[in-house]
Amino acid sequence: MLNQSPDLDRLFHALADPARRAMVERLSRGPAPVSELARPLPMSLPAAMQHLGVLEAAGLVRSEKTGRVRTCAIEPGALSLAEQWINARRVEWERRLDRLGAYLKTLEHEGESDGSNG
Amino acid sequence: MLNQSPDLDRLFHALADPARRAMVERLSRGPAPVSELARPLPMSLPAAMQHLGVLEAAGLVRSEKTGRVRTCAIEPGALSLAEQWINARRVEWERRLDRLGAYLKTLEHEGESDGSNG
DNA sequence: CCAATACTAAAGTTCTTGCCTAACTATCCA
DNA sequence: TGGATAGTTAGGCAAGAACTTTAGTATTGG
Numbered sequence: 001m002l003n004q005s006p007d008l009d010r011l012f013h014a015l016a017d018p019a020r021r022a023m024v025e026r027l028s029r030g031p032a033p034v035s036e037l038a039r040p041l042p043m044s045l046p047a048a049m050q051h052l053g054v055l056e057a058a059g060l061v062r063s064e065k066t067g068r069v070r071t072c073a074i075e076p077g078a079l080s081l082a083e084q085w086i087n088a089r090r091v092e093w094e095r096r097l098d099r100l101g102a103y104l105k106t107l108e109h110e111g112e113s114d115g116s117n118g
Numbered sequence: 119m120l121n122q123s124p125d126l127d128r129l130f131h132a133l134a135d136p137a138r139r140a141m142v143e144r145l146s147r148g149p150a151p152v153s154e155l156a157r158p159l160p161m162s163l164p165a166a167m168q169h170l171g172v173l174e175a176a177g178l179v180r181s182e183k184t185g186r187v188r189t190c191a192i193e194p195g196a197l198s199l200a201e202q203w204i205n206a207r208r209v210e211w212e213r214r215l216d217r218l219g220a221y222l223k224t225l226e227h228e229g230e231s232d233g234s235n236g
Numbered sequence: 237c238c239a240a241t242a243c244t245a246a247a248g249t250t251c252t253t254g255c256c257t258a259a260c261t262a263t264c265c266a
Numbered sequence: 267t268g269g270a271t272a273g274t275t276a277g278g279c280a281a282g283a284a285c286t287t288t289a290g291t292a293t294t295g296g
Contacts, residue, residue, distance in 0.1 A: 046285085089142060
């Protein structure tokens with residue numbers, strides 16, 4: 001069964017682009033207007049705006065327009081969804097390694113008092 | 119400046135698809151042949167193979183063929199790159215909040231003994 | 237008011253993804 | 267040996283993503 005999760009889709013997809021990650025990196029140091037986010041990027045302003053739209057759709061960034069300036073800020077909780085998914089995977093394969101270790105240990109001791117096997 | 123990082127690009131892009139995440143979820147519980155990874159997915163076997171190719175290119179999965187069976191396994195360290203990037207962002211904005219808090223504190227105490235400012 | 241600034245909207249191009257089917261190769265097993 | 271199983275390769279197509287340029291709409295400040 002496929003664990004549908006459009007939130008994770010959008011989140012990871014948003015992070016998969018270097019321009020968008022650069023924006024997130026900039027914003028984790030504090031809010032910034034659109035033009036400041038766009039300036040270092042090797043692309044037109046409309047292109048940068050589209051990236052910003054992807055980040056907002058993913059919930060990573062919120063923005064608010066005051067006068068003619070749109071100020072963008074990071075949404076601190078958004079990354080935790082991705083983090084949780086990654087951690088869940090680690091927990092799973094660590095638990096699996098533990099089981100494997102325990103199993104190997106039973107093999108070591110097998111035959112000491114009970115040599116039955118399946 | 120754009121922090122080029124094709125590894126992160128590939129990694130996040132690989133995780134942005136539900137079919138590929140499903141494969142990673144399955145593999146964190148232990149190795150599996152291609153057909154077992156493909157079975158639950160609503161797509162043809164060749165399509166599933168392409169997803170597997172994306173996961174391998176991202177370094178998330180390794181596979182080895184023995185006889186006619188290709189056995190896939192998770193690459194435990196691969197996710198840590200993504201995790202590190204996410205943690206780095208959190209560190210940045212937490213530090214920023216600390217600075218902000220400290221600054222607000224100086225404002226509270228301003229004028230008590232030293233009202234000078236720069 | 238008028239020009240500069242900051243952003244927004246629209247439309248079109250190109251490249252990549254994600255999927256398919258069909259055909260093929262390599263094993264395994266009776 | 268011959269058929270079933272497991273995977274692979276190739277080609278094609280539709281949709282999406284990432285840009286571009288062009289042409290707007292508000293604001294701001296002289």
